[in-house]
Amino acid sequence: MGCEINGLGRARKTRSGIDYGCEELGRLKSVLMHTPGEELSLLNELNYKHWLYDKVPEISGYIKEHRNYQELLESNGVRVYELEDYVDENTGLIKKMPNLTFLHDTAVISGKGAILSRMRPPAREKEEVVVKEALNNLGIPILSEFNGDEGFFEGCLLLSKETVFVADTERHTYPFIREFVSNILKEFSEVIYVRVPKARRYMHPDTVFNRIREDLALAYLPAFEESCLFTEDSGEKIDFKAFMREKGMEIISVSDSEQSRLACSFVPLESGTIFHYDTALDQKTRKDLENEGIEIISFHPDALLAGGGSLRCHTLRLCRRKIKN
Numbered sequence: 406m407g408c409e410i411n412g413l414g415r416a417r418k419t420r421s422g423i424d425y426g427c428e429e430l431g432r433l434k435s436v437l438m439h440t441p442g443e444e445l446s447l448l449n450e451l452n453y454k455h456w457l458y459d460k461v462p463e464i465s466g467y468i469k470e471h472r473n474y475q476e477l478l479e480s481n482g483v484r485v486y487e488l489e490d491y492v493d494e495n496t497g498l499i500k501k502m503p504n505l506t507f508l509h510d511t512a513v514i515s516g517k518g519a520i521l522s523r524m525r526p527p528a529r530e531k532e533e534v535v536v537k538e539a540l541n542n543l544g545i546p547i548l549s550e551f552n553g554d555e556g557f558f559e560g561c562l563l564l565s566k567e568t569v570f571v572a573d574t575e576r577h578t579y580p581f582i583r584e585f586v587s588n589i590l591k592e593f594s595e596v597i598y599v600r601v602p603k604a605r606r607y608m609h610p611d612t613v614f615n616r617i618r619e620d621l622a623l624a625y626l627p628a629f630e631e632s633c634l635f636t637e638d639s640g641e642k643i644d645f646k647a648f649m650r651e652k653g654m655e656i657i658s659v660s661d662s663e664q665s666r667l668a669c670s671f672v673p674l675e676s677g678t679i680f681h682y683d684t685a686l687d688q689k690t691r692k693d694l695e696n697e698g699i700e701i702i703s704f705h706p707d708a709l710l711a712g713g714g715s716l717r718c719h720t721l722r723l724c725r726r727k728i729k730n
């Protein structure tokens with residue numbers, strides 16, 4: 406079975422369901438994206454910081470680059486589902502949410518269903534409500550969501566069918582992390598928890614860590630203030646790099662300057678091939694990756710940089726599949 410909606414075009418919703426799940430680092434089959442629109446005109450010189458932008462975007466360039474990125478994904482065989490095609494009830498909210506285009510932060514898709522975030526108010530409040538509707542209309546069940554009022558949790562990373570990576574960032578409240586860890590351990594066997602400095606540059610887990618291949622990742626280790634491993638019946642401090650090495654994963658460290666250019670935040674097309682901003686990595690890291698046989702499909706951001714997000718942030722991965730021999 407493929408990941409596409411059988412016989413239906415992009416403009417039609419379906420209840421028939423699509424294939425989903427991204428734990429395994431297989432070939433990227435489908436993603437959910439939101440082409441930004443009139444919500445970008447909410448931004449001006451007085452409020453762009455409130456809206457968590459680094460500057461006021463140049464709107465036509467921003468939208469054009471977003472479209473170019475979608476085309477790049479499609480030309481590599483990735484099916485792009487457009488959020489708006491799967492939203493009826495919450496269309497009014499979309500126009501009020503200039504950060505909705507950063508769909509990556511709103512949910513993570515496992516084979517058991519979506520792990521829905523709770524976005525931090527005020528700038529990102531209720532984005533998950535829109536995404537939940539779209540996922541529902543795509544036929545992807547919700548595996549986990551937050552019901553309490555006080556708190557937020559902007560995402561985690563799935564490292565395998567067993568392991569979830571959670572970072573305690575400025576976009577996560579500790580009680581929500583505790584609730585999440587205890588609930589998700591019913592579905593996954595371990596959670597790696599990493600405390601990072603509460604600063605915008607480390608706002609989400611993918612700002613400090615991301616896997617490239619089953620045995621290789623990029624990380625900015627100076628931000629790992631404390632790392633712990635939680636299982637259903639234990640919790641212990643770990644040395645993150647040594648722990649990952651024991652699991653067979655080597656880490657290539659990025660520099661302070663690279664981290665600030667979102668070096669750890671890229672989209673694997675498949676194990677060993679990544680889509681990445683051409684501005685994110687220094688020559689040395691490129692060389693190290695080349696020596697490892699990693700292929701980088703480069704994308705040049707200009708207007709897109711105003712939003713403070715990477716290609717990964719614009720991309721909610723829905724389905725990955727390993728090619729069967």
Ligand SMILES: NC(=O)NCCC[C@H](N)C(=O)O
Pocket residue numbers: 456457458504507509510529608609611612670712713714715718
């Ligand atoms: N994962 C990410 O790093 N997402 C980028 C989100 C950018 C957005 N303007 C924000 O600050 O929330």
